[in-house]
Amino acid sequence: MTDAVLMVPTHADLAEAVLRESGQDVNLCYQCGKCAAGCPVSYAMDYSPFQLIHATRLGLDDLVLNSKTIWLCASCETCTTRCPQDVDIAGVMDTVKTIVLRRRVKPTVPRVAAFYQAALGSIRLHGRLFELGMIVGLKRRTRELFKDTGLGMRMLRKGKLKLFPSFSGARTARKIFDRVRKLENQRARGASGEGDRK
């Protein structure tokens, strides 16, 4: 940890935002560590799940928003399942990621954020995920042109990847995406008065 993060602020802005948006109260956590013990990815994280929850309680918002942990979470729900205080820890990870993107904080694991964008772009455009299109979108964003090309070729040969997208449902999906965006923008404008947006 750096010196800066040891200064504990007097109130926890992020914890309040998490509570408001997901209904999850991180103050219920009593630091038993069960979430971290069961987490299959904690070995690769910079802060283990219970450390991240604790930092959120303490108001160390910058540490949480800039952690790798939120992006490396595999959404396996083991932590949520085992928490004796019924905190939906995987849900908190999702909410924090949503806030990072909304506040335009630079994601600390950009590749994962790029994957989300590429996948959602494909779903919005086609209605159903078009894997090849999504892979191209991901490579364009990460510039890792040759990652997984061998696997991609093997899957193409086995007929496991479609060469052309389906467009059934494209209009339905686009309508939903646009309405959600509109509603979320309205809410963000409403919340900016409450200090959610910095």
Place this chain on the structure above:
Amino acid sequence: MTTTYAYYPGCSLHSTAAEYDMSFRAVCDVLEVDLREVKGWICCGTSPAHSTSRLLSHALPMKNLSLAEQMGLTEVTAPCAACFARLRTSLYEAKRDPELHRQLQAVVDGPIPELVSVIHPLEILGALGPEIAEATTHDLSELAVVCYYGCLLTRPPKVMQFDECETPSSMDRLLGFLGIRTLDWSCKTDCCGGALAMTETDIMLKLTHDILEEARGVGADAIAVACPLCQANLDARQAEVEERYETRYGLPVLYFTQLMGLAFGISPKRLGLHKHLVGVDAVLESVAPVTEPARGAAYG
């Protein structure tokens, strides 16, 4: 008696997991389970949606459930564990959170379905023990299989209400109806890293390696799965894991519906077994027609 279900295949079953779709349909044909694909279905949004927008992550599944309801059907089946989890989660959250329910009404055309329920093929087929025993024409008792349930069928249990969350047994029981010997092992609900497969590949390789090690360790001839993401990691990425960890598994990874199809005497081609990246010859060699008195002995 024929039962009719709205069938939500999801994106994977139309592409990377076409063999899951083929084998599920083939097995349902035999057991007279009537599947009607949801007209105009769209992606459930999966992890990219729930990681970036709570509203979007529930709007996409809810739209599909609403489309199913418009077909006059109230039970929706989704074989992909990720789709199944997203559909069930959205129903749960919309019931629990009136504000979300209100927003969903504004985003999804048509009323929010109230009577629709989401059911997994393991639940549908698991209730057909006598019919399965009756339909079994081939003996697979030579095979020792581990059932891999993955994360999303059972977790979080409050929402999913599926089997026992840490040590599920529904797939073991179902394969037992076919006379398949399933082995106990400790990785039934471990995570394969599916959500990170395309991005943090090193993490995914480690998690998948741990699962393959355990499967080999208990002496499995094959792994049975119910999730396209698990299957893609364990099968399509198995060669990559072998290369990284300098080992060799050669473990076939089959959907439970493919094993059912083999026991029912359905051709491997119709079950999509030619689409696997790890060869399934060893499994096919152990399939033998049953003699009449032995039929159905496994059930009961």
